[in-house]
Amino acid sequence: MVSAATFHAAIVEITIGSLTLAVICNILCLQFAFSLPYDRLKLSENMLITMDRAGLMGALLGSIMMPFAIFTGTLSVSGNPVGSELLYNKFLYSGLAFGFWASYLIGRIRMGSEIWKSKKTNLLQVITSILAFTMTITVASIGGKIVRNESILDLMPFWLPINKTVTLSPLISILLLIIGASSIFIMYKLDYSIDSKN
Amino acid sequence: MKYKLTIMAIIFALLSSSTFSVANPGGNGDSNRDFTCGGSCHGDPSLSADSDGVLTIEVQKNVYASNAVAVHVTASDMTLSSNRIVGIFLLGSLNGNSDHLSDYGWSIIQDPNGGINNYVETTVSSSNSVTLTWILFAPDEGGNYNLYAQMNHGHISNSDNLAYTGVSDPLTIDVQIAPSNLPGFSENWVAPEYRPPGDSTNIILMTKNTDSIQVKWKLEGEWFENTAIVSLIEKDIWSVDIPPTFGDTVIHYSVITSNGNFSIKQPLLTVGTSQVEFEGSLLEARLQSLAFASIIIGFMTTLQLYFSKPNVKSAQQNSNSTETIVANKRLVKHPDHPGWLWDTIENKWVIDSDNPPNEGAN
Numbered sequence: 384m385v386s387a388a389t390f391h392a393a394i395v396e397i398t399i400g401s402l403t404l405a406v407i408c409n410i411l412c413l414q415f416a417f418s419l420p421y422d423r424l425k426l427s428e429n430m431l432i433t434m435d436r437a438g439l440m441g442a443l444l445g446s447i448m449m450p451f452a453i454f455t456g457t458l459s460v461s462g463n464p465v466g467s468e469l470l471y472n473k474f475l476y477s478g479l480a481f482g483f484w485a486s487y488l489i490g491r492i493r494m495g496s497e498i499w500k501s502k503k504t505n506l507l508q509v510i511t512s513i514l515a516f517t518m519t520i521t522v523a524s525i526g527g528k529i530v531r532n533e534s535i536l537d538l539m540p541f542w543l544p545i546n547k548t549v550t551l552s553p554l555i556s557i558l559l560l561i562i563g564a565s566s567i568f569i570m571y572k573l574d575y576s577i578d579s580k581n
Numbered sequence: 582m583k584y585k586l587t588i589m590a591i592i593f594a595l596l597s598s599s600t601f602s603v604a605n606p607g608g609n610g611d612s613n614r615d616f617t618c619g620g621s622c623h624g625d626p627s628l629s630a631d632s633d634g635v636l637t638i639e640v641q642k643n644v645y646a647s648n649a650v651a652v653h654v655t656a657s658d659m660t661l662s663s664n665r666i667v668g669i670f671l672l673g674s675l676n677g678n679s680d681h682l683s684d685y686g687w688s689i690i691q692d693p694n695g696g697i698n699n700y701v702e703t704t705v706s707s708s709n710s711v712t713l714t715w716i717l718f719a720p721d722e723g724g725n726y727n728l729y730a731q732m733n734h735g736h737i738s739n740s741d742n743l744a745y746t747g748v749s750d751p752l753t754i755d756v757q758i759a760p761s762n763l764p765g766f767s768e769n770w771v772a773p774e775y776r777p778p779g780d781s782t783n784i785i786l787m788t789k790n791t792d793s794i795q796v797k798w799k800l801e802g803e804w805f806e807n808t809a810i811v812s813l814i815e816k817d818i819w820s821v822d823i824p825p826t827f828g829d830t831v832i833h834y835s836v837i838t839s840n841g842n843f844s845i846k847q848p849l850l851t852v853g854t855s856q857v858e859f860e861g862s863l864l865e866a867r868l869q870s871l872a873f874a875s876i877i878i879g880f881m882t883t884l885q886l887y888f889s890k891p892n893v894k895s896a897q898q899n900s901n902s903t904e905t906i907v908a909n910k911r912l913v914k915h916p917d918h919p920g921w922l923w924d925t926i927e928n929k930w931v932i933d934s935d936n937p938p939n940e941g942a943n
Contacts, residue, residue, distance in 0.1 A: 423584070457863075467859060468859050468861070470866075471859070471861040471866050474866035474867065474869070474870045475866070475869055475870055475873060477870055478869070478870030478871060478872070478873040478874040479870075479873050479874070479877060481870075481874045482873060482874035482875070482876070482877025482878050482881075483877055483881065485874070485877075485878050486877060486878050486880075486881030486882055486885075487881075489878065489881075489882050489885070490881070490882065490885040493885070494885070494889060498885075498889070501888065501889065503888040503889075504885060504888050504889050507881075507884055507885060507888055508885075511881055548859075548861070550860070550861045550865055550869070551865070551868075551869050551872070552865075553864060553865055553868050555872075556865070556868035556869045556871070556872040557868065557872070558872075559872035559873070559875070559876055560868070560871055560872040560875050562875075562876065562879070563872065563874075563875025563876040563877075563878065563879040564875050564879070565879075566876075566879030566880070566883060567875070567878055567879045567882060570879065570882050570883045570886055573886065574886055574890075577890055
């Protein structure tokens, strides 16, 4: 019988790999709206379209695998946050990573590849995917800390806090959840009403 | 080609910069272990090397059977790895199995880190010397007993990835038969390792052959000793009032056990302050994670809408103004026909909506 920890390791590798590809492609998509000073680094229109599609597919695959990674992580021995701030943070950063990746995907799917043409939306999309990737590797780093007591991020002079956390009461979390869901709903209604007026 | 070679060289350099590790560079944690962990990398001749450090063991002059004794182990002059962690064993033999002190009649009241382990890990300061003290109960039987110390550590320049180990010379201790009524700690008593922060519960001490005890305590790093209030619960069980502590505070306390014939100063003991227990639950973690995700999605998608819709609006406005200009070019005013506009495409007169004529007719 293969344990949940083995499944967790395999799924995490797929997730991190896909999301790494996505963030690299998304950064290169900056060239849709911003011109580079060095001609040698400039990508052709076809290559940029490929980058956009690869970024989308990478983020899509990573985001689909992420809940499985969280689920297998919970089933494996390292999944119970009771008594450990490190594990509690793993849950929180997973939520933040999922939130940022989902925002990137919503924007890209809703607006299509046109999202890269405007400087503002292009920059927003790239920043979103960089933040999403930062949260993702923080989650992976916590895994390394738990299993090996070290992580590649130890080489960094500073990083997001992972040993200390802030716990919210379940009621406040539910309130935040309702506020978040409401803002998504209102945003869609607003979007629909603007579109119908136009 | 040169560009590709540069990228390949960078990738190769990054991969080469990672180190292969042996043993457990971050340590294994305090535990009860046999010599070389009973066959670890430090014990395998092909994976280990001799430490350049020096290990010495010291004990007090007179050691009495079934009484407390402090054993001081000093490790010095070893070349350590960058994390400066060293693991030190106190052993009864070097067989590789059944080396624990308890296998030779000793029992641990307190290890240097406050627990009851024969192997502890510590970080060595820049002075490159560290002294660790175990408080033991001597065996019940008198006679000669050997004690050994061993240390395991890494090395700063360790290209062969070897695990370094060093062993002390044996220290032979003459355990003397104690007078039958010598006052001391009870064999059943284990010193408390930690107290919760702010805990004002008294420390319970168990003794034998003791009519009275005197306890003095001091904070770690201070010299001034305070006398603790002691009350007798029942025969040979004492309640010692030591003030509550917070944060990383460690208290050292010494006990003098007395009866009518003897007064024995016992080895110095320590009690630390435990970390505040984290109380987050699985449900809280999941809810908070979902809440953060929904807030992020709500915020980011709203930003997307905010940044994208003005473009549509401005495009719409541009489109409307173009239509007005085109319409203005199509309809031409004529001074002879006020209130009428000439449609240059349809070739007919239409009413000027801004300035309608008095009589509305084609």
